[in-house]
Amino acid sequence: MRTGTITGDLVRWYEAARRDLPWRLDSDPYRIWVSEVMLQQTRVEAVIPYFERFMGRFPTLDSLAAADGDEVDKFWEGLGYYSRARNLHSAVREVCERYEGTVPASYDDFRSLPGVGDYTAGAVLSIAYNQPLPAVDGNVLRVIARLFAIPDDVMSQKTRKTVVGIVSGLLPVGRASAFNQALMELGALLCMPKSPHCAECPVAHHCAARQRGLQTSLPVRARKSAPKDVHLTAVLAQTADDGSILVRRRPARGLLAGLWEIPNWAAPEPNSVDLETTVLSAARSQALSNMEPLRGRRLEEMHCLGQYTHTFSHRRWIMSVYHAQVDARSHCREPYRWVDRQERTMYTFGQVFNKIFREHLAQ
Ligand code: SF4
Structure with a gap:
């Protein structure tokens, strides 16, 4: 050659x-x-x-x-x-x-x-x-x-x-x-x-x-290990008066560093959810304990919006997303922020969160 x-x-x-x-x-x-x-x-x-x-x-x-x-x-x-x-x-x-x-x-x-x-x-x-x-x-x-x-x-x-x-x-x-x-x-x-x-x-x-007739068998690539599944619960809290939502800034390092998100956390292991407790009420009590601006508030009309998945190179998020209504904005500090529809467009969110917004919030 x-x-x-x-x-x-x-x-x-x-x-x-x-x-x-x-x-x-x-x-x-x-x-x-x-x-x-x-x-x-x-x-x-x-x-x-x-x-x-x-x-x-x-x-x-x-x-x-x-x-x-x-x-x-x-x-x-x-x-x-x-x-x-x-x-x-x-x-x-x-x-x-x-x-x-x-x-x-x-x-x-x-x-x-x-x-x-x-x-x-x-x-x-x-x-x-x-x-x-x-x-x-x-x-x-x-x-x-x-x-x-x-x-x-x-x-x-x-x-x-x-x-x-x-x-x-x-x-x-x-x-x-x-x-x-x-x-x-x-x-x-x-x-x-x-x-x-x-x-x-x-x-x-x-x-x-x-x-040699090898065009489709080359190149050889070693099989990559499958991304690890990570189960998450996310709560989209929205005010009844002006439709503002509660968002949170991700940490400065790591996955989607510094971007904004719907507050979420590791989903409870199925066997750690009390048999008497429904998954929905588990999400409610987690929201009240994990989301500082919601402490002491009443979450009204909480319901499930669905399950969303997003695959990164090494992990796959499987996120159960809930909508919770609160009466009005509460006091909050970093990394949380209440944003209305206009303000939301100025923040940068990961793809999976934009998909949830497109499907469930007025654009
Ligand atoms: S397209 Fe690729 S595989 Fe086919 S002849 Fe050209 S270099 Fe070879």
Whole structure:
């Protein structure tokens, strides 16, 4: 197999077939950086509207650096994995302070910024500055594992290193930007996970997996352990007079750090609920003891809204949600807050809570 030919065939195909994506309008490193951060864990089609909206509000690195963190969260809402936004925000502030607002072209300087790993550094610096750096994400791992018929688990560090070595060896002088994007584009448009379009592939005649009929059995991925189930009870307390709801800010570290939520807590073990007590009244007494602003109040018309699940990478929330009516707002302090409909739109909530709002509250 002549690797030089893979490179030439790929780059030629990319120049003819590349999609017009909003972050490809120019080689502004800030725009490319934001797009790369958004694209981690999220598909291109899903990212486009978020990218446009984010860029409409924060068109320059300086404007993002000057923004308030809560506003950045709000413009990230729906993309999930908020730590990406927080790191990006801290990193652009550091770029303003240390590099006069210019994304550093030095690998070591850029790689040392918050949230910037090997992939992001390689992708941004190669695409924006044409630096000969590999950018190996899930798409590239799959494409290279097939092209070279790599039989090992692509999730292992050892295989990733092998792939990084192969990509580094293929990088054409002066064309790193086009080559890395070509590999990503091939993975997105033709060399898809389930049914690769080998008949249209520009490098099919180099592909070891195709020659051996292994396209759909590669790459090899070790089975991930299933996320752990976490049972929760949530109570959506709402005032009878103006429909305000009680919300709570999550801790600054951990899952959905710093976002807002419907107050919730670990559901009682089934055998710890007194046989005489219904699940509903268990939720009521938990609400009164766990939610400080409700202590001493009467919860009227409490009923179950349903069960909601949300899967994170390592755990799955199974949340029983109850609605409770109280007469009016009570005194509350951090991390709780009463918010009316208008105020609610200014806070950033995790996806599962927005779904509950959409289904049960007037928008
Ligand atoms: S020939 Fe098929 S499996 Fe091989 S790189 Fe092309 S699309 Fe992927």
